[in-house]
Amino acid sequence: MELRDYIRILHKSWALIVAITLAGMGLGALATIFATPQYQSSTQLYVSVRSEGSQTGELVQGSTFARQIVASYVDVVRTGVVLDPVIEELNLQVSSGELAEFVTASSPLNTVLINISATSSDAQQAADIANAVGESFKDVVQTKLEATNASGQSPVQLTTTQAASVAQVPTSPNPKLNLALGLLVGLALGVGVAILRSVLDTRIHSLHDIEQITEKPLLGGIAFDPDTKTRPLIVHADPRNPRAESFRSLRTNLQFLNVGEGSRSFVITSAGPSEGKSTTSANLAISLAETGARVVLIEGDLRLPKVSEYMGVETGAGLTDVLIGKADLADVMHRWGRGQLYVLPAGRIPPNPSELLGSAAMDRVLAKLNDGFDYVLIDAPPVLLVTDAAVVGKKTSGVIMVVASSRTTKQGFGAAVRTLETAGTNILGVIVTMLPTKGPDSYGYGSYGYGHELEAIGAKEKRRGRFRGKRGSA
Template sequence: MELKDYLLALRERWWLVVTMVLLGVGAAVAATAMAPKVYEAQTELFVAPDTGTTSAELAQGSSYVLDRVKSYVRVIDRELVLGPVIDDLDLDTTVADLSEDVDANVVEETVVVQITARADSPAEAAALADAVATEFRENAAQLEPQRGGDGGSVVRVTVIDSAREPESPVSPQPVVNLALGLLLGTGAGVAAAVMRQALDRRVRGEDDAKELTGVPMVGQLPVDLVTTRAPLALGEHLVGPRAEALRQVRTNLQFLDLPSARRSYVITSSLPGEGKSVTALSLAATLAEAGQRVCYVEADLRQGAAAHYLSLEGAVGLTHVLIGAAELEDVLQPASTNLDVVLAGAVPPNPSELLSSDAMDSLLHRLEADYDVVLVDAPPLLPVTDAAILAKRCRGALLIVALGRKAVDRQELTDAVEILRTVDADLLGFVINKAPRRGPNRSHTYMPYGGESTTARHAVPRTPRQSMKKALQSP
């Protein structure tokens, strides 16, 4: 992954980073609130030689004490000192446990011993530190040889700073805990966002689609829930950013292959649910809006949905024409100005055989002769082979690539393209559908003045031709 990929991961999954930060800070707050408070008190002892009167004797005694004082700190947290402390303070603990709460160290290059004691309250911490210091003073004499004259100790231990009750606990530390929670939460959030981005195999935008298909993008349609409603708004009744995006697709479609005389295009997708049928119908209406005579052919004989979107009669359609049970004129229905549609009709037992028949080839040639543009709404490529068969018989295919939560997988898009190339069908380009309004992969469409919404106007009432009645009544 490059730097831009990491930035894209953070931008697309910022909510994951924020969630982890909040969890980290929340955990720090909870840990701080639940942790027992620990107070720390400290006392200092001065160890000096208690022998000699001359300068030489004092110097020798100081050198002796400086060397010995390092050994004293090893005694302070032992049973010799802590055992009597437990008895004096009537503590319910053991020497081993109490030694964890008592530390002793020598101030560097001095004979000052610092004793630090920790307890659950300020008073207990100060009392423990003073008790350890007192007990050490009483035992220090037993650790050293006696003077020859009066039998006294050669060292003297003096308390130079008694323990004071601390004002605040040393643990927990709210600021440190919150900073640590913030740091860990941020790190975990960034790691989770990058990992999810790396493991996310969905097509995320135009760059991914171009890389996988090797063809140009014909257009990018923003997500619009209104387009899934029936009856579908067509022509002048389709407004808003999606309408502008469709007009851009219309313009780009005219320049895909100027020398070609064929004007029939297959509209397909890799998987169901990517919006190919709605896109094909909307594109057909947009082409008709520009004055071209357009025919929409619903060649998805398994799961046709155009009759629902257009509120038209769908009992008779393409299937009946291909098996010779109806004439083309009997099933053609007007959807809007300059736009006729051929619906799928009844579901046949052999859709692939019908779509690959000579009758289908003849029908396409006839429609190309009668109309300026023919849009063939074919089934998805991966479940069945119908779209590949039709794309070979038409000028080529336009592949609908949906973004969002149900975006096609990168491997699935690659497989769909490979299916077309296996039969030598031309993939003319792809159309991004359901592009987000915001974010790095947002749809770059023209917004009407005043931020007009994409809500469709009232649909044009549609009446099937009288010949449809004749077709329905024919055996």
């Protein structure tokens, strides 16, 4: 994954990340509220070694010996020999091992000081324990650990330099620290969940997802419209709708598509069902006809035709009747709207759609339509369900793949591309449908390298008459 992918993930999942981060801070706040306050008090002991004389060498040796034994003394503080007397003195209902969990001892480096700290939910008790442990430790060292001299004194002397006092403020919980930890943990967890969800998501969302599967160009993006099912034809019904603008941008890109000197006949298909290929075919045909070009839209899905339903044309006779010689092409074509747009419905559903679409009769129909129209659009069934799109695609300029954002899977699209390439079908480009109007994957002019510049060029060329079209008959 590249940096832009991580940025897109953060942009797309910012709400999830914020929610998890706030949850982490909430847990930190709850931990602060429900935690029992703990108080800590400390006492400090100074370790010295008695010297028989006052010679400088003896003083140095005593000081060095004191620093050496301090490290060992620190480990003794939390043992039973020191803590048992404290338990008895303060009448504590714990064992020496349990009390040791609340007592700490340390010595600053290269010093003869020992710091003893005690923690308790009672501030007074913490101070009492710290002082009692200090006194017990002094007694243990001077009476049990170090041998006394001839005068009955221990050569090691421990002096309390600072007695433990009652703490006024608890050391824990620390509200600021808990909230900061909750924030950091929640943020890290939120980002991790967002990235994991993106990695496990096999659906196509962006141009980068398509580029990983095929090098074919992206011809356009169609904005998502929740009213598509009730209003599939949007170009003429609501010209200012973002979805209508999407089809006009697609029309411009299709006009400049380099397909050589041959015909402009295109098969429009998708990997699977419900990806918007039929509505894309219909609206693209309408937008092309608005330029003054002669356009024919063929309902090539002979299994589950939808174009005739969207366009509102009679389906009693159509392409299948022409292919089996039961009707003439001119008799079954329907003129649609005020422009030069004609619709050729599927006709009766045949038992052998692939054979009919791959027949010589289909070659003759396409040849006649290519001579009489500027654009021939064929709405074909999904590639992964049947072979119809691959069969008829070899008879045209090429196939245009429709991919539904957040619905089409990468595996499905990749399989469809491989199927068409194996069949020797030319894939001209990709159209992404159902693009969100907001967010990192949203549709917008220039989002994928196309924009107002192409629209301006298309309008200029139209005025020059470059797209006047051929004036043949249907």
